[in-house]
Amino acid sequence: MKLTIVGTGYVGLVTGACFAEMGNDVLCVDLDAGKIERLRQGELPIFEPGLKEIVLRNVAEGRLHFTTDVREGVRFGTMQFIAVGTPPGEDGSADMQHVLAAARAIGRHMNDYKLVIDKSTVPVGTADAVQAEIAAALAERGMAKVPFSVVSNPEFLKEGAAVEDFMRPDRIVVGVDDERAALLMRALYAPFQRQRDKLVVMDVRSAELTKYAANAMLATRISFMNEMALVAEKLGADIEQVRRGIGSDARIGPQFLYAGCGYGGSCFPKDVKALLRSAAEVGEPLHVLSAVERANERQKHVLVDRVLRRFGPDLSGLRFALWGLAFKPDTDDVREAPSLVVVRELLARGARVVAHDPEAMERAREALGAAGAIEYADAPMAALERADALIVVTEWKAYRAPDFDRVRTLLRQPVVIDGRNLYDGELLRGYGIEYHPLGRAP
Numbered sequence: 009m010k011l012t013i014v015g016t017g018y019v020g021l022v023t024g025a026c027f028a029e030m031g032n033d034v035l036c037v038d039l040d041a042g043k044i045e046r047l048r049q050g051e052l053p054i055f056e057p058g059l060k061e062i063v064l065r066n067v068a069e070g071r072l073h074f075t076t077d078v079r080e081g082v083r084f085g086t087m088q089f090i091a092v093g094t095p096p097g098e099d100g101s102a103d104m105q106h107v108l109a110a111a112r113a114i115g116r117h118m119n120d121y122k123l124v125i126d127k128s129t130v131p132v133g134t135a136d137a138v139q140a141e142i143a144a145a146l147a148e149r150g151m152a153k154v155p156f157s158v159v160s161n162p163e164f165l166k167e168g169a170a171v172e173d174f175m176r177p178d179r180i181v182v183g184v185d186d187e188r189a190a191l192l193m194r195a196l197y198a199p200f201q202r203q204r205d206k207l208v209v210m211d212v213r214s215a216e217l218t219k220y221a222a223n224a225m226l227a228t229r230i231s232f233m234n235e236m237a238l239v240a241e242k243l244g245a246d247i248e249q250v251r252r253g254i255g256s257d258a259r260i261g262p263q264f265l266y267a268g269c270g271y272g273g274s275c276f277p278k279d280v281k282a283l284l285r286s287a288a289e290v291g292e293p294l295h296v297l298s299a300v301e302r303a304n305e306r307q308k309h310v311l312v313d314r315v316l317r318r319f320g321p322d323l324s325g326l327r328f329a330l331w332g333l334a335f336k337p338d339t340d341d342v343r344e345a346p347s348l349v350v351v352r353e354l355l356a357r358g359a360r361v362v363a364h365d366p367e368a369m370e371r372a373r374e375a376l377g378a379a380g381a382i383e384y385a386d387a388p389m390a391a392l393e394r395a396d397a398l399i400v401v402t403e404w405k406a407y408r409a410p411d412f413d414r415v416r417t418l419l420r421q422p423v424v425i426d427g428r429n430l431y432d433g434e435l436l437r438g439y440g441i442e443y444h445p446l447g448r449a450p
């Protein structure tokens with residue numbers, strides 16, 4: 009099949025590359041000429057395990073192409089994926105200008121049937137707005153009779169596991185209101201569901217809401233566990249044991265129950281805000297979800313609270329090593345990352361920070377700008393030299409089993425504050441390290 013993907017961000021690029029890998033002819037369109045040129049050279053704008061190999065292979069084999077030419081993009085694919093960004097506007101609602109501009113461009117340049125697929129995370133009602141934009145652009149050209157369909161096909165991939173999630177999805181949600189579109193979507197996804205039927209076909213609005221409801225539910229689990237961790241600590245219980253205890257209940261399930269220093273990334277924070285906003289607009293305020301958001305904001309301060317409890321309110325003259333800047337492992341993404349809050353707060357209280365991350369230091373440097381006394385270390389152990397404590401913010405594999413003898417000798421004070429519960433408290437005590445985990449006894 010011939011597919012056009014508009015937008016080469018996380019979702020667009022992974023979608024384009026993975027469909028090409030399945031034998032489709034794919035043209036990716038982006039207005040950013042520099043990005044398209046770099047992609048043509050095989051340089052990826054993001055770090056994502058396995059993605060580069062797939063892009064290079066499919067470019068070399070002639071199934072994956074890149075262009076800035078919107079007209080060429082519209083003419084190319086029978087299927088037109090809209091995978092552009094929907095960043096939060098000032099009021100928290102998703103900014104739809106790029107989605108609607110893509111729709112208009114499709115209407116302006118199409119001459120025959122197109123299946124338009126919303127892959128971006130978009131508020132309920134967007135498919136109707138896309139439909140209206142295309143119809144209006146066609147009418148302006150006197151081509152109102154050219155047929156097209158608009159479907160919603162939200163993406164559920166996780167950063168760091170994007171290729172795996174795309175290639176082996178739990179389910180494929182397709183919101184569709186006409187038979188022709190449903191048949192095409194079934195054919196497109198046939199190679200991804202050889203073992204069982206993973207297509208969950210529903211109406212368009214339900215598909216749009218499913219995407220928000222899924223992220224909101226996951227964010228709720230995390231905020232719930234984060235609060236349980238705080239209370240477990242005060243009551244002398246252990247959140248890791250509680251997690252195993254409740255996760256083994258089939259009705260609850262074991263995933264997304266890890267307490268930590270707050271959820272971040274480009275999805276949960278943005279989607280929670282957008283859903284709160286949509287619900288308020290229709291007069292149905294979401295009480296549970298608004299508490300989830302507040303709890304997460306508080307959670308991002310939990311590590312600094314621990315630092316203050318241990319070192320007092322004035323941190324001037326102190327130096328902190330920080331492991332992990334990315335909002336989660338296996339990505340270089342620092343959007344809404346808890347690390348940014350931790351760094352800014354430490355610096356504001358006069359501390360120096362030496363940070364390490366296997367992939368995200370460049371992005372963190374851009375996000376933190378001239379934030380002050382922050383340095384970046386080129387190896388985890390190098391960050392520890394003369395530091396008064398180590399703060400673990402992201403659970404990269406490289407941080408899971410450090411040489412604790414070296415950790416103790418490099419640190420000026422052997423204190424480890426762990427935002428992801430990576431270590432065994434007893435083991436660290438054996439090494440003479442003062443350990444502060446979350447939601448369990450030190």
Ligand code: UGA
Pocket residue numbers: 129163164165166167168223226230263264265266267268269270271272273274275276335336
């Ligand atoms: C999330 C969803 O998991 C995907 O299904 C969805 O497609 C995506 O958003 C999206 O809407 O595009 P992602 O943001 O890449 O994916 O990352 P997650 O693995 O979900 O992690 C999000 C945050 O939750 C991270 O900061 C992570 O550290 C935190 N988290 C996750 C926890 O604190 N505890 C957990 O148990 C799991």
